Amino acid sequence: MPRKMKVNREDLPEIVLDVAGRFAAREGLRGVAMRRIAQEVGVVPGSIYNVVGDIDEIVLRLNARTLRRLQEHLRRAADPQGKAAANTLAFAEAYLDFVAANPRLWGVILEHTMPGGEPIPGWYAAELDQTTGLVDRVLEPLFPDEAERTRTVTALWAALHGLASLATSGKLSVLNDDDPRDLARLMVTRFLKLDDPAA
Amino acid sequence: MPRKMKVNREDLPEIVLDVAGRFAAREGLRGVAMRRIAQEVGVVPGSIYNVVGDIDEIVLRLNARTLRRLQEHLRRAADPQGKAAANTLAFAEAYLDFVAANPRLWGVILEHTMPGGEPIPGWYAAELDQTTGLVDRVLEPLFPDEAERTRTVTALWAALHGLASLATSGKLSVLNDDDPRDLARLMVTRFLKLDDPAA
DNA sequence: CATTGCATGTGAACGTCGTTCACAATAAGC
């Protein structure tokens, strides 16, 4: 064995993600750099390569963790006894809350693309599915037809996604002074064909 | 005067954007690098700094040009004599067409963020306004109330934006096999409270 | 207890990036 690392080998992945997450939360994708992470952890870059992977792997793992945390946040916002429409609205607001609370961390999900145009890894796609699956289950009573429900979920998801994207990148306030949460409410009511509560 | 550059000084900005655009279209933001552009143009990086600006300036100018081209594309899709609803649908489809035809170039708009969290320059925000302004004018007959129209335009814009974002980054096919254009149609009909033509 | 072998963290190296700046080259003014 070589001389011991400053941290346990099995703890390294999580520690690396913690550090990467702190940089990402403060400075976005630009702040997430292999050498910086290694220095902060107290380890040499090569060690991170051995145990975790390259910089894209780190960013992808970090994004998966962010998605998992969003899922927890959404789960806490839903009321298992509540009505579907109310839960959908609660989801939409919880989603925007989460993004507003972690704008840069969320931004990394939007900024990052696969190197060389490779497809998304299966385990990452699964994490996306998990997230939309939550919305899907909430919408189930409203759209019994599965095909239509999937279409609606995807469209609603994409719409909220775009709203969050514009809001975090500061490109929304340019266009509109409204609270993004109001716009999210508008989206949900329109997609679910509800009556507008207050136009 | 120093020895002449390979290109005229006044032509340099456009040539730089052309080259940057080619790299961007092929490889996304990762492919847009100062030294690579300089080498391709046949000039030294310092000259680009003198005449155009730093790498963020170049990306921003390139994105503004992409937005202007989208505007032209949208203008061609609208029928000045046509109905508002039809024009909105045409806009949505033209938008997705444009993004599908230039996925990587469009992706650069989504990937790029301001360094150090600086706000967006005014001239870039104006270009965004120009684009949404087109949609705004088309929706005018449908929503005479300006406040509501602005809300609807912003929400619809954000929704299409999200759809395009997921589609270009390959994160949409994971969730749904539908043609993005169908989902766009769904968005428009729902936002305009139209009857679904074919559910 | 001494020796071997191997797993693994390290440090140095390579090529790239963005950016700065002293310098040199040249067109224009005299």
Place this chain on the structure above:
DNA sequence: GCTTATTGTGAACGACGTTCACATGCAATG
């Protein structure tokens, strides 16, 4: 023809991602 002001250049700096030969120290062996 000489001077001067302009401006493109090349070299330099520090940071980046990535690779790899090497050395280090535990575990198994005698």
